[in-house]
Amino acid sequence: MSNKQSRSHGILKTAAIALAAACSLQFVLSAAQAQELSLKGKRIGVSIVGTDHYWDLMAFRGIQDEIKALGGEAIALDAGRKDQQQIAQLQTLIAQKPDAIVEVLGNLEVLNPWLAKIREADIPLFTVDTATPHAINNTTSNNYNIGAEIALQMVADMGGKGNVLVFNGFYSVPVCKIRYDQMKYVLGSFPDVKIVEPELRDVIPNTVQAAYSNITDMLTKSPEKGSLNAVWACWDVPQIGATQAAEAAGRQELKTYGIDGSPEVIKMVMDAKSPAAAVAAQQPYEIGKTSVQNVAKYLAGQKVPPFTFVPAVLINKENAAVTGKPFLEAAEKAGVK
Amino acid sequence: MTATTMRAAGTAAQGEKQPRVQNTGKRLGAVAVRLGAIATFALILIYFALFAPGFLSSFNLINVVEQSAILGVLAFGMAVVIIGGGSNVTEGGIDLSIAANMGLCAAVFATVLQAGYPDAVALLAAIACGVAVGALNAIAVVGLGILPLLASLAVMNIAAGAELTLTQNTVVGAASPLLAFLVSGSFLGISALAWCLILFSAIMLVFIHKTTFGLRLYAVGGHPEAARAAGINVPLHVGFTYLFSGFCAAIASVLAVSRLSASTPGSGEMLLSVLAAALLGTVFSRRLVPTIGGTLLSVLFIGFLANGFQLLNVSSYWVNGVQGALILLVVAVTSFARGPEASR
Structure with a gap:
């Protein structure tokens, strides 16, 4: 084996070790991040205007499944496409003082005054597919x-x-x-x-x-x-x-x-x-899950962007x-x- | 006295005795029904009070009263129709158009506001609309003699169609000083909408239970023939109940627009709850007829049902089922208690 060969071998070896180290570091980091994402002991209100369509149902399920997966408790409310019922549910939800509320779809004109009330009550508000100035984050497709x-x-x-x-x-x-x-x-x-x-x-x-x-x-x-x-x-x-x-x-x-x-x-x-x-x-189930991950990040003190796009x-x-x-x-x- | 006449007299006496036994049985049945239903109501509420966190907080209780305001006003309208038309479910008074009428009135109210007119004009327009739809019912029921169930079903479709034509099935946003007051106003820690229900209930209580007109209404509904013989203008009273239910639809529509900041499609969905409230209300009266107090209690009960389930984190899907089951129970049991002639 020539000197040159052995040097290049050495460089490769160092590079490999460095890469491995970087990978394991990456792994440790992502593991730590994943560990951080927890909703243990948290109650999350979930309000959806209705679940009679595939999209709505999948988003609703994604949210609830992820809350459970992260160890939290979901207060899941389906208004059955009745605006009045959704408003009543949101009003009661505010009184329940959950750790955060995820609101999915609905008429913005009807919802906005109530979403404002959620923020006035100091409850972090996250929305799915609903762009409103009152939400900390809106998770949606682009x-x-x-x-x-x-x-x-x-x-x-x-x-x-x-x-x-x-x-x-x-x-x-x-x-x-x-x-x-x-x-x-x-x-x-x-x-x-x-x-x-x-x-x-x-x-x-x-x-x-x-x-x-x-x-x-x-x-x-x-x-x-x-x-x-x-x-x-x-x-x-x-x-x-x-x-x-x-x-x-x-x-x-x-x-x-x-x-x-x-x-x-x-x-x-x-x-x-x-x-x-x-x-x-779209990927409604993923959108729902991602929204809950945003909730967990926010409650853990991490920064959350005003909107998150899930690819379509x-x-x-x-x-x-x-x-x-x-x-x-x-x-x-x-x-x- | 011959043997034949004696036998005939004996049969007659027996014949007299039998209905009395039946009557007592029926009366006992009615009492059992009433007490049973009231006990069920009470048990459910006690369960919520014990196990639903925050159920008894004044904040939550006021919330429920506020949430019940729209349903309450509609249920009073329905109750008056049932009082005046009789509580026979198939042939008696019923206004199936009341929820759709509210949707139409809300659309009229929001559209007039959006056109730039002041509250007073919009309010008058909504009331005129509600009463006009009520008049349609009155003409069909009193004038044409159509069964209220069918007449108001047809009018329900007319109102729903008119609403769709007016709004094109869209949300019509509305903002005005009156709406802002209804949404955010409060007095003695009680919100404006909750006050609306309290005041409306008080007025209804006096109107139906303390005036001669109210008494006559019960007479007309209970025994139209007897009422007519006593010189009461039966068609006038029955017709009035439909106009009044239209008026209630208009008032409820203003409350609904204030709560939703808009007129929205789908008001017709409230019909089941309105019927439930008016029918459940009958178990609070000794004669199983709607009363204002009974109607108010069942309206609040329906509100507490949804609220308690949410606080207990029981799926909201149960609420509709339980509501439907309660209607079925009450209708079945009251028809049983009233006997075959009532359920015919």
Whole structure:
């Protein structure tokens, strides 16, 4: 063995040891961080406006599971889509003085005065998918990205021209406002893409049925093939009804776009024949978990950013077979099909 | 006296005796029902008081009163309709449109405010709307003779449809001095909304139980024929109950808009709770008819049920189930206690 060889061997060895040391240090550090994340002895209030959709249910579960995993106690409150009930629950929750409150979705106009009261009562407030100045942290998908990406996919599929049917019933829900505004921003660069006026209104409950009849009516009104090219909604439950309506009317050229990634819609996008063209799939369970980790960090005295983004994935006809799979597996694991 | 007449007299005496036995049985049954229901209420509350942390704190109690204000006003409206129309669940007085009417009034109130009109105009508009929907019920029930259950079901759909048309199923934000006062005002440590329920209850108590009009209303509901024979204008009284329930819907809508800072879709969901409160309220009266005190107690009971479950950290999913079970129990048991002619 030459001297040179042995020196380089030595350098390698030192580097290896250093790397190992660094790795173990990293390990120790992350282990310490993980150890720090604990909610032992803490009571965390969780308020959600309703859990009748896949997204809501998964976020709600993610939050509760993580609170339990970190050793805390969850006071979990589902308002069953009744605003009055959610307000009453929040009011009682304030009186219960939990160590923190995680609030998920809802009408900001209705919630804001009560979220302010939570802060007045000195209870740390965290939100999921609800951007409000009263929250310490809002954990959500990057809705600016999602909104632009799904709109760009739609414009690309349309070849830069045509007519879009837009569901805009929930502009008062913050995430829908962002996604809608981003869609409009993208369309600003494509003057040949027109939104059909008046816009459609998606509703809760009976979202799928209402969307089905809305789209059927619009197709009847514009009977020539190709006169309507796309349907956009800020979530994917109207997309289900819209897709079924296009299929039933034999108007496969009407492509549908939505956001959330309910298993049913991912399956539609995976189906090459379905008019469902793309869906931006979020990770609601992860979002819920991440929010609780933020709570634990905050209660441990660590700094928490005002918002945390959990990655979302654009599932379209080209990539659906690969990108859709993990989402479907996650849904199956959670017992939701 | 011949043997035949003697036998006939004996049968007649027996015939007289039997209903008396039945009546006593029924009366005993009714007493058992009432006491049983009241005992259940009491036991649940005692359980909460012992085991739900913070249940008895004055802060929590006032919260529940505040949370019950909207339901309370609606339940009084429903109670008056049942008093005037009779408490037979299928053929008696009932206003299924009351919750949807509240939604429509809230939409009108918020929309008028948003158009820049002052509180007084918005309030008048909401009341006019509520009473107009009530008038629709009155015309259908009294004028056209449609069963209240069906008439108010149809009107419920009209009101819900009108609300959707007006708001396009969106949230209509509202802010005004009156709303701000209702939300943040307080007197003697009791919030404005809680005062609303207390004052409204007091007015109702006098109106229904201390005036001749209230007494006549009970007469009309209990025995319309007898009331008519006594010279009471039955259709006028029955019609009035629906107008009044519309008025209650309007008042409740203002409270709801203040609490939610907006008119929101989905008010119709309250119907089950309103019915529950009005029906459960009957167990507090000896004749199993709605009373103001009984209605108030059951409204508060429903409020305490949700509150106690939350404090005990029992899933909120149980509340609806328990509420439904209680309605079923009370309706079943009161129909039993009243006998076959009431449940027919």
